[in-house]
Amino acid sequence: MKALLYTGNKTFEIQQTDQQPLQAGQVRLKVAYCGVCGTDVHIYHGNMDKRVQIPQVIGHEVSAEIAEVGPEVTDWQVGDRVAVRPLQPGAVDPSDHGCRHIGKNLKFIGIDTAGGMQQFWNVPAHTLHRLPESLSLQLGALIEPLAVACHDIRLAELLVDEYVVVIGGGPIGMLIALVARQKGAKVLLSEINTARLELATSLGLATVNPKSQDLVATVETFTNGAMADVVFEVSGVQAGVQAMTQLPRARGRIVMVAIHPEPKPVDLFRFFWRELKLIGARVYEPQDFEEAIALAASGELPLESIITEVAPLSHGQQVFEAIDNNPAGLKYLLDCSQD
Ligand SMILES: [Zn+2]
Known part of the structure; x- marks a missing residue:
């Protein structure tokens, strides 16, 4: 072989x-x-x-x-x-x-x-x-990354109608945005790559490019001033870490999805000032795989x-x-x- x-x-x-x-x-x-x-x-x-x-x-x-x-x-x-x-x-x-x-x-x-x-x-x-018969084996290969997204959203305890900002529109960020929307959240995706932004827009997602737009002001407008209930940091870069503490509402949640191998400066004052919560989320548990399979088979994503x-x-x-x-x-x- x-x-x-x-x-x-x-x-x-x-x-x-x-x-x-x-x-x-x-x-x-x-x-x-x-x-x-x-x-x-x-x-x-x-x-x-x-x-x-x-x-x-x-x-x-x-x-x-x-x-x-x-x-x-x-x-x-x-x-x-x-x-x-x-x-x-x-x-x-x-x-x-x-x-x-x-x-x-x-x-x-x-x-x-x-x-x-x-x-x-x-x-x-x-x-x-x-995998159910109705699911193609090509989509079957997406179950693992989709299960990551399901795990991240489960740990975020995301509720219907909540405002979500996803920082980083790679495969995992895009899947988190799609699953969050499917669960009834209002999602804004932040990404600097224009081709990825175009794809997200074509999928009906609201987007912001923090290189050319004011990210905080855009989130303010998007949420009518309420700011984000949940922020997913999926970019893995310092700019994302800097942004993540600026975007949540009081007692908002930040979910750390990206791998940051080196320690990076974090604005700890914001955690105190707005009583923010930081949630780590890594890989998945069996129930996340089952949810990913059901979601993929539903054809809704x-x-x-x-x-x-x-x-x-x-x-x-x-x-x-x-x-x-x-x-x-x-x-x-x-x-x-x-x-
Ligand atoms: Zn993987």
Whole structure:
């Protein structure tokens, strides 16, 4: 079978590899599509070479059909269509406080272990979520990022008619905006990339470009002076961190979605002055996957429009180069079913 291996130095290579024997509790997936995540791009850039094991197959946004069922697996059959929740909880740490999805000893499948950018992939059966027949396998590959959005919105305790500002219109920011709107919130998306702004506008979202417009004044107008009930920081840059404390109402919530690997200055005075709340939100729990699948299957979200390109697995290298060259792109999918 074919696998796309990250070999370091901004390089992916297609290699012919042997299928691994199935362990107890595992299933062998025939991978349909694997989406490229921002994390995969970080790996491509060499930023995570200490964490991955080069050469390694990466990728964790997968839709698939079950090709083989390993020992001790019940509930699943060959041919079942699935999405993968790529979390392998390790030993429970007392500080985990029941949060298995962010446990201290968690391994992220596709980063800490082999990922889905290959034709066949062995995963633990506990990671699987069933996809309904009505949902295409292409949209099935969007379930993982959509589950991130569902988790972020659940932790925000978003209510109908609330005002939401999403800072950053990449794939996750766009999905948060779409899910928040679907749940009855009034959403404003802040983004500096004009192509992404155009896409958001074409999907009927209100937008603001903080490079050319006054962000605080725009939020004031958008909310009739009430300001944002919830702000999602999805940009990962200092300007987003600066903006996030300026936009909420009194006792408004800020949800930290972006990964900020380095400490950044935060206007703590605003937390005191307006009694703001900051909520961290990372990955997802099983119920977020189930909600994402139901939402995707409902057909109520314009999910097709966030797919920028679908390319065969063998074009993996070109796809990562294209992502670097086209910052306006959103979601790229690798078709792993083609020979
Ligand atoms: Zn991802």
